[in-house]
Amino acid sequence: MQESKINLLIIDDHQLIIDGIKGLLQDENDIDLIMEANNLTQAIEVINKNFINVALVDISMPENSGIEVTRKLKEISPETKILALTMHEDIQNITDMIEAGASGYIFKRTSMDEVLEAIRTIARNEKYLSRNVQAVLVENMRHKSEVIQNSAKEKVNLSEREREILGLIAKEFSNEEIANRLFISERTVEAHRRNIFTKTKTKTIVGLMKFAMKNNLIDFNNEF
Amino acid sequence: MQESKINLLIIDDHQLIIDGIKGLLQDENDIDLIMEANNLTQAIEVINKNFINVALVDISMPENSGIEVTRKLKEISPETKILALTMHEDIQNITDMIEAGASGYIFKRTSMDEVLEAIRTIARNEKYLSRNVQAVLVENMRHKSEVIQNSAKEKVNLSEREREILGLIAKEFSNEEIANRLFISERTVEAHRRNIFTKTKTKTIVGLMKFAMKNNLIDFNNEF
DNA sequence: TAAAACCTAAGTGCCAGCACCTATTTTATT
DNA sequence: AATAAAATAGGTGCTGGCACTTAGGTTTTA
Numbered sequence: 001m002q003e004s005k006i007n008l009l010i011i012d013d014h015q016l017i018i019d020g021i022k023g024l025l026q027d028e029n030d031i032d033l034i035m036e037a038n039n040l041t042q043a044i045e046v047i048n049k050n051f052i053n054v055a056l057v058d059i060s061m062p063e064n065s066g067i068e069v070t071r072k073l074k075e076i077s078p079e080t081k082i083l084a085l086t087m088h089e090d091i092q093n094i095t096d097m098i099e100a101g102a103s104g105y106i107f108k109r110t111s112m113d114e115v116l117e118a119i120r121t122i123a124r125n126e127k128y129l130s131r132n133v134q135a136v137l138v139e140n141m142r143h144k145s146e147v148i149q150n151s152a153k154e155k156v157n158l159s160e161r162e163r164e165i166l167g168l169i170a171k172e173f174s175n176e177e178i179a180n181r182l183f184i185s186e187r188t189v190e191a192h193r194r195n196i197f198t199k200t201k202t203k204t205i206v207g208l209m210k211f212a213m214k215n216n217l218i219d220f221n222n223e224f
Numbered sequence: 225m226q227e228s229k230i231n232l233l234i235i236d237d238h239q240l241i242i243d244g245i246k247g248l249l250q251d252e253n254d255i256d257l258i259m260e261a262n263n264l265t266q267a268i269e270v271i272n273k274n275f276i277n278v279a280l281v282d283i284s285m286p287e288n289s290g291i292e293v294t295r296k297l298k299e300i301s302p303e304t305k306i307l308a309l310t311m312h313e314d315i316q317n318i319t320d321m322i323e324a325g326a327s328g329y330i331f332k333r334t335s336m337d338e339v340l341e342a343i344r345t346i347a348r349n350e351k352y353l354s355r356n357v358q359a360v361l362v363e364n365m366r367h368k369s370e371v372i373q374n375s376a377k378e379k380v381n382l383s384e385r386e387r388e389i390l391g392l393i394a395k396e397f398s399n400e401e402i403a404n405r406l407f408i409s410e411r412t413v414e415a416h417r418r419n420i421f422t423k424t425k426t427k428t429i430v431g432l433m434k435f436a437m438k439n440n441l442i443d444f445n446n447e448f
Numbered sequence: 449t450a451a452a453a454c455c456t457a458a459g460t461g462c463c464a465g466c467a468c469c470t471a472t473t474t475t476a477t478t
Numbered sequence: 479a480a481t482a483a484a485a486t487a488g489g490t491g492c493t494g495g496c497a498c499t500t501a502g503g504t505t506t507t508a
Contacts, residue, residue, distance in 0.1 A: 098365040127358045134351045137361065141322040159454060172428045174494070187457045190496075195454090197496090204396045205495090209433045383484060398464070411487045414466075419484090
């Protein structure tokens with residue numbers, strides 16, 4: 001399945017790291033060309049002159065963050081696959097990089113073998129997340145549910161009608177509109193609204209929306 | 225790093241699949257015991273009698289969904305690592321299973337080699353997401369950003385101050401409180417508020433909150 | 449069968465948010 | 479130097495949301 005040779009570009013502001021990686025990779029016979037760049041400008045220059053399959057981006061770079069670099073490179077050369085190499089092990093960084101267009105993400109504390117495997121994987125147009133990264137993602141998913149469970153520990157039981165009205169509130173209908181829609185009095189809507197606030201222990205619509213979000217009572221994204 | 229032998233439990237309502245997997249794994253010398261169960265009740269029975277390192281759960285089971293099974297097994301035997309084997313390739317299923325406590329997730333269309341690798345990986349207390357699953361996760365992260373970019377294509381440029389005030393609104397402060405906090409007049413806060421509404425093309429606080437959510441201008445989860 | 453929860457609804461009054469207007473000072477941007 | 483954008487702030491008036499109260503009919507549950 002190994003297609004052709006890989007043209008690699010290493011982008012890092014630390015020349016030492018570039019040299020290190022280069023040394024470790026240059027014996028691999030499926031990696032043809034290894035270019036290097038210390039910043040975005042140099043990287044763009046390289047990419048404009050050579051066809052690069054894989055760019056290894058260290059996102060701890062000072063001036064342009066790795067996210068910026070990734071976005072920019074993807075813009076000018078969408079075929080180039082980007083592998084993020086970083087010491088930032090938080091989810092935000094991972095998701096940001098992937099949103100920016102990275103095909104793979106590995107932590108600096110992983111072995112060089114994995115770097116090589118990652119390069120080959122994303123060169124084949126697959127995705128690569130190192131074990132560590134997978135662990136972070138999994139932990140995050142689990143954590144999210146824990147947060148929800150904790151915050152909703154005192155199980156809020158909104159009635160059918162209350163949920164319905166909460167949904168309409170979230171859809172930006174006024175009490176009057178809700179009343180008309182449901183063929184009930186505005187007074188009744190107000191009563192429901194009050195009960196919803198009481199049950200959810202919230203005081204403002206903003207608070208209520210946050211509550212609804214956290215408890216997945218409404219979803220902001222898919223609607224409308 | 226291979227610790228000891230692995231005790232495996234295969235849970236699937238299709239006996240054929242159990243037999244198939246069993247046949248393919250019984251030659252592996254690091255897999256000691258292979259038990260089987262066709263449903264949750266049987267699985268619980270097995271787990272109560274034997275120590276199981278890894279449970280391979282097919283979540284397409286009719287009666288109790290794999291999610292239920294996973295939750296239940298994790299409850300009665302937290303040390304047992306769970307590997308989800310499924311034909312459902314959507315994110316919801318993946319996240320649900322992981323939230324329920326699965327340590328790994330693989331699609332049915334992956335090779336048996338990967339199943340074996342996955343079993344060994346999670347037996348070592350690591351996480352395992354197959355390449356396919358990684359692809360789905362990555363695609364999902366990217367897709368999210370696309371949605372955001374589309375809906376916010378007309379790049380909303382809130383000023384520094386406006387962002388600050390938006391943040392305070394999201395923290396449920398009233399105009400008066402915001403005014404006091406920032407040492408400005410309530411009139412000014414109102415003016416900013418109006419400008420924010422205009423710029424974001426929203427009309428109600430609910431709409432504004434949805435906008436802010438989508439554009440990551442505020443984050444509902446981490447705050448407070 | 450009684451109690452609890454739910455859905456319904458009217459009255460009354462308060463005020464925060466908002467509309468619409470105007471205007472000065474400061475800070476980019478060209 | 480000039481134009482634009484942002485931040486500041488006062489006035490005035492309307493109203494939707496909310497508090498607080500009361501109450502009757504229905505459904506669920508203990």
